[in-house]
Amino acid sequence: MPYDPSAFPPFAVTVDLVVLTVRRHSLCALAVRRGEPPFQGRWALPGGFVRDDEDLSQAAARELAEETGLCAHDPAAPAQDNGAHLEQLATYGDPKRDPRMRVVSVAHLALAPDLPAPRAGGDASNARWAPVEELLAQGGYGRDGEPVAPLAFDHAQILADGVERARSKIEYSSLATAFCPPEFTVGELRRVYEAVWGVALDPRNFHRKVTGTPGFLVPTGGTTTRQGGRPAQLFRAGGATLLNPPMLRPEV
């Protein structure tokens, strides 16, 4: 049995990406327009086939670079120059999830700071950042009132799972800094939490919390006034990845 290729059914394996960022106070995901059937013209998550000699994380990093120009952020390299956080999310393998053939998709979650306009093979009209509520509003209407078709395949489920992962993971890890530029203020970090969780946080308690959690933030010494108001201290992400004590998400 071991070497007989007929002993197991062949699968296609893909990686799909949930790329999240925070723009204009709302959590947005990268969506690309499908150029071919099935689901031609519909929005979908970026992704593609895993190549013959690639590891899954390599394939995800390659797709991420192709779609956004971002370098995947190796967990071992804390200096996040232009790197996004990238981690495996979950794997989706319903026999009917792709009408053409049996496809197993290993979804990955990427978190990136706010970026300029996306590019999908150089074609800007086929890729965009969209608020996740808009992408998940099945058959609803977008911000400009036009009807929005649901995402292709099972990508709505994948996106929902990715958003939920991000929401819960910024609670007990320093992952929220992956949404920020290399240097950021406490207020910018707070707006990340507010956008991802969709809640308002008390600026004073938030400030006390994040500056008091060891290893979360290290001051750079500089200040900025890019938000208006009194100048704010600039910070970099500290070495800690697990927050102790964790940030607490307010009750529903």
Add this chain to the structure above:
Amino acid sequence: MPYDPSAFPPFAVTVDLVVLTVRRHSLCALAVRRGEPPFQGRWALPGGFVRDDEDLSQAAARELAEETGLCAHDPAAPAQDNGAHLEQLATYGDPKRDPRMRVVSVAHLALAPDLPAPRAGGDASNARWAPVEELLAQGGYGRDGEPVAPLAFDHAQILADGVERARSKIEYSSLATAFCPPEFTVGELRRVYEAVWGVALDPRNFHRKVTGTPGFLVPTGGTTTRQGGRPAQLFRAGGATLLNPPMLRPEV
């Protein structure tokens, strides 16, 4: 491109299982002995190919039933008669993880109460419960002094990831009850936490904590004395899946 099978490399897709239980105060995993190369005679995690018409979770549930006789516990069914908790863990797809061919393995994590001896296709000598430290002690020695070979393939990594998932998930979810029989005492639940985390917990504070967390435990009215000492109240798992406030794992 869409319908051309030559456009993507074919993969074999398997499910591997990390089946955990608590026996004799220690966290144990199910291991099976490989009967064929590669890694013939070595211990490995149970698993097998995903069939053509199966979803990944169905394949995992089927393998679990074949190896242990357990029914997979659907998250929607809170009554855990003889059902184990089953959830997807992660997917492993290094091109060289199987020397024969390109295999992507979707690992699943199963948590079960203490069971009678395992069976692997009816052959008891080819399946066993082993303490996870023993299985993870690369090239170390088992409890009876005989040398232990490391697990086959990348199964040591998969097992380590599964154990870590279990350790962190019993902190903020009611998953620890999946290690207990349908009715159990606070002391039995505490010994689960102690075995999984490998720490000693204060019985008084633990009792206050779990009985005070809403939805975690519901008293059945009965008592038992199977642990010796004063009779203890019996409880069933409550409906809550997420614990608020969470259990706190003591510091390192």
Add this chain to the structure above:
DNA sequence: ATCATAGTCGTCTGCCTGACGATAAACACT
């Protein structure tokens, strides 16, 4: 000058936690 905006520092109160004393109810001895 005045206002609006955003940041930062304090205070107070209630809740949770860890440490630990005390009591209760079974069993195993003598």
Add this chain to the structure above:
DNA sequence: AGTGTTTATCGTCAGGCAGACGACTATGAT
């Protein structure tokens, strides 16, 4: 029957953290 051992359960107390919120600071806009 009495005594010790084991496990379960209840209480107390001090320290720490979180939410609510007042106060003050430093900038730009009018």
